[in-house]
Amino acid sequence: MGVLSRMAGLGLGLGLTLGLGAALVAGSAAAQDADTVVKFGMPQDFTAVYTFVTSEYNQGQRDYLSLVNGRGGVGGVTFEALVLDHGNQPQRGIEAYERLKKAGVLTVDALSTPVSRALVPRAMADHMNLLTTFSGRSDAADGTTFPWVIPMSPMYWSQAAAVVSYMNQVSEGGLKGKKLAYVYIDSPFGREPLPVLNALAEADGFELGTFPYPSPGSEQSAVWTQVRRFRPDWTIIWGGGIGQTVALREAVRNGIPRDRLATGVWLSESDAEIVGREQAKGVLKFEAVASGREPKIIADILAEVVAKGKGAGPEEKVGTAYYNMGVGMMAMVVEGVRLALAADPTLPLTAERLNAGLTSIRDFDAEGLLPPTTLTPEDHQGGGAGRMAAWDGTRWVAKTDWFAAHQDLVWKLVRAEAEHYRKTGE
Numbered sequence: 001m002g003v004l005s006r007m008a009g010l011g012l013g014l015g016l017t018l019g020l021g022a023a024l025v026a027g028s029a030a031a032q033d034a035d036t037v038v039k040f041g042m043p044q045d046f047t048a049v050y051t052f053v054t055s056e057y058n059q060g061q062r063d064y065l066s067l068v069n070g071r072g073g074v075g076g077v078t079f080e081a082l083v084l085d086h087g088n089q090p091q092r093g094i095e096a097y098e099r100l101k102k103a104g105v106l107t108v109d110a111l112s113t114p115v116s117r118a119l120v121p122r123a124m125a126d127h128m129n130l131l132t133t134f135s136g137r138s139d140a141a142d143g144t145t146f147p148w149v150i151p152m153s154p155m156y157w158s159q160a161a162a163v164v165s166y167m168n169q170v171s172e173g174g175l176k177g178k179k180l181a182y183v184y185i186d187s188p189f190g191r192e193p194l195p196v197l198n199a200l201a202e203a204d205g206f207e208l209g210t211f212p213y214p215s216p217g218s219e220q221s222a223v224w225t226q227v228r229r230f231r232p233d234w235t236i237i238w239g240g241g242i243g244q245t246v247a248l249r250e251a252v253r254n255g256i257p258r259d260r261l262a263t264g265v266w267l268s269e270s271d272a273e274i275v276g277r278e279q280a281k282g283v284l285k286f287e288a289v290a291s292g293r294e295p296k297i298i299a300d301i302l303a304e305v306v307a308k309g310k311g312a313g314p315e316e317k318v319g320t321a322y323y324n325m326g327v328g329m330m331a332m333v334v335e336g337v338r339l340a341l342a343a344d345p346t347l348p349l350t351a352e353r354l355n356a357g358l359t360s361i362r363d364f365d366a367e368g369l370l371p372p373t374t375l376t377p378e379d380h381q382g383g384g385a386g387r388m389a390a391w392d393g394t395r396w397v398a399k400t401d402w403f404a405a406h407q408d409l410v411w412k413l414v415r416a417e418a419e420h421y422r423k424t425g426e
Helices: 049-068 091-104 115-128 156-168 192-203 220-232 244-252 268-277 296-304 320-343 350-356 406-422
Strands: 036-042 078-087 107-109 128-129 178-183 205-213 234-240 260-264 284-287 387-392 396-398
Touching: 036 049, 036 091, 036 128, 036 320, 049 078, 049 296, 049 320, 078 091, 078 107, 078 396, 091 115, 115 128, 115 406, 128 205, 128 350, 156 234, 156 284, 156 387, 156 406, 178 192, 178 220, 178 244, 192 205, 192 260, 192 406, 205 220, 220 244, 234 244, 244 268, 260 296, 296 320
Parallel strands: 036 078, 036 107, 107 128, 178 205, 178 234, 234 260, 260 284
Antiparallel strands: 284 387, 387 396
């Protein structure tokens, strides 16, 4: 069975150019026993802020499911992807969530911090597995407070901590007495790393300058004039989609050294192509999933899905950082399904049993695509590991091994914010 994607059929009447059309059925899930089909909800932003970021990530998700389905599925089930566009708008995200819930999905992956934050109360009440991979609130790492919110990936606090740790290690004399500029989209996503950055500024003795720009980030020239006057030793940019490409272009234009410019996971080959492959050379990023086509799973997708004309999008996007992130995160979810059905093969699979499967994942690396990741009922982040990589003009090159940084600080903040949520619901 292929991957079924329903858009207009769920009532949103979308017209996306994603290589699948508005309501393409690439296989007949409806003709099969409903108990043997596990549905995953993917309401994401294809049209507003994250656009090509989302399309590549989602393409990777669907291609991985096609790979698994083509091999006969897992534990007697195959998979169905239900894809919707929320345009990064919380209310549209809530509407999409409700439609997907009625359609019987066991997971929802919004790939949007504003939308996923809006969905947390509903997911908690509905016992819906809300996947906040590389998005959402960082305190969702605390599974005891957020049992139904599962990041499965280094949250923004862990990413920012790792970036600063790397800067501290490679700077002569460390960061003490130096200046670090943080240039970010003025949204919950952009503001998310601030608690960690402020704490590390105090601990490491550097001056933190903060420079927000309005969403979606298409105009940043005034902000970068301020950054240039700040004269930073290091600069972190924090956005997604157009905001990242504009920030990178402005950084280069304003003379920011690219080997002293870093970000979290949201920078890819596509961003470098927009800015200019040579112009972006040297820029650093936190990499939570290996990029390129060398990982075994990506090679398998090329051979078993793309080569057979079953790919969900442009072949040239296979192996980009965003694409591989979608593959890696979907591999985690399918591993959770495998573990759930190994513990109890009864069908249909339920959200509760999938939750138990996901939080029993141990040292899973998706055949080298991910750092070894362990999820538990207490730790929904999976350890917070990643690595630093640099753009060499053609590809991302790892600068470090997989590592996690300042997890004592990260978890101190996680527990404090989780306690605030328990008291206030915010």
